[in-house]
Amino acid sequence: MPNRYAYLGPEGTFTEAALRALRPDESGEFIPCSGVDAVFAAVRSGAADSGVAPLENSVEGGVTATIAELINGAPLLIAAEVAVPVEFTLFAREGVRLADVKRVATHAHALAQCRGWLAEHLPDAETFTVSSTAAAARAVAEPGAPYDAAIAARVAGERYHLTAVAEGVGDRSDAATRFVHLVRPGPLPAPTGADRTSLVAFLSDDHPGALVELLDQFAVRGVNLTRLESRPTGDGLGRYCFCLDADGHVAEARVGEALMGLRRICKDIRFLGSYPRADADTELTPFMPARGTSNADFHEAEQWLAHIRAGQVA
C-alpha cells in the first residue's frame, strides 16, 4: 500500500514544505487537510498512514491546536521532527499595489510574526486569520476574493499565480518552525545518539514544589530539557499539565529512569515518542553528561544492584 501523508493544506503551506523536508516516499499520496485537527483525525482513523503538523515557532511559541491534539484524544506518537525556516511574503492579484491593500489574510501564527511589519507598512489594513497561509493565498486568487492580499510562503504565491507585493514581511528574518511527523503507536525509531523524547505529565496533586519534583526527575539523572510548556487540562482554572521535550531516547537508561521516576510521582504520563533531533548536526556545544549520569554509569550501577541482589557482595 502506498504511503499516505496527511498535512495542513492546501498545497503551498509551510507544513507541506516540512513534509517534503522529511523526505517522504515521492510515490506516496499527499493528503491536504483543512486543519491540524483533520490531520490528527486522518492518522487516527487510518485514512492516512502518517501526518505532519506545526508544533512550535521560534518567535511565536507553541501551536495550540497541535499541542491540544497531542494531549487529548487517541494517542499518536512523534516519529520525526524537522525545523523549517519561515519567510513571509505579501501576495496579491496582479496590478494590486501596497497602497491598495486594505484586507490581509493569513494563518494566526504568521500574523503574529508579521505584526511589526504590518503596523509600519499597512497600519490601516484589517487582518483576517484563516486555516493556513496557503488557504489565504488561494482565497486571494479567487474571483471576488474577500481579501486584497495574503501573507504566505513564496511557493504558495507561485502555486496560486499571485504577485509579490512585499517580501520579507516577517519581523524576524531568522524565524523557524518545528514540525512533527505523527504516526499511530508502534515500534519507536531506533536511538541515533542525538534524539529527543516528548511527553505530557499530569501532576498527582497541587502542592508546593510539585513542579520542582517533576523537573528533579530529569535533573538528577543528567537529562537536559529543551522545552517545557504548561497547558490547561480543561478541568478548571489552575489545572495544568506540562508538555516536556528532553534530550535522549527512552531506550537510554538515563531517560528511561527519569520516566520511571515521573511515573511514580505523576497522576498520568502521556509518552509522545523518542525520535531523532532535527538540530543534531548543528549543536554548538556537545552534550557532556554530568558526573555519574553517562549511559555507562547507569549500566554499571544496574549491574552492581543485580550483583548485590544475588548476594554477590565482594
Ligand SMILES: O=C(O)C(=O)Cc1ccccc1
Ligand atoms: O499556514 C501554513 O502554511 C502552515 O503550515 C502553518 C504555519 C504558519 C506560520 C508559520 C509556520 C507554520
